[in-house]
Amino acid sequence: MDIALMSMALSQGKVQQEASMSVMKMAMGNVEQQGEALQRLMTTTDTSAIQRAAQPHLGGNIDLKL
Template sequence: MDIAAVSVVLNNSKIADQAGVQVMKLAMDTAASQSKALTADMVQLMQQSVQPHLGGNVDIKV
């Protein structure tokens, strides 16, 4: 086998590995931001369920 061919194959596999890592990082960042949003929503729902009387009425004076 030719040394140049081996070099090309190794370089191509290295680039493919780097692309895979970048895609995985993007997926992990997306999952992290979605979990933060879900946690914030759950906290808000928990607060409403513990104190259901809050936010139900609005007093207005004109």
Template sequence: MEIPSLSMAISQAGVNQQASIAMMQKSMDQASHQGQALEKLMDSAELKRTEHALQPHLGGSVDVSV
């Protein structure tokens, strides 16, 4: 194999590896943000359950008049 074509192949492999690493980092960041959002949602649900336990009569029925 000629040196110029070998050099181009190695360079292209390096670029492909850098692109793969960048995509993996973005995926990891997105997963981290989703995890934080899920944790916030679970905390919110726990707060609502606690509020309902303190005042169980609220929100149990809806008065509708026509």
């Protein structure tokens, strides 16, 4: 076996593993933030805030005819 080729393959594998771990850490950070936001939303007693979060498109416009 060629030692240089083997070294390159191991190096590429290490870089791929580090990149994968970095992406996983970013995803875990996003999930933690979403979980905290959901927890804050569930502990709030403001029902209108909960309704706006569930259906943000409702109540934004009013149609008037004179």
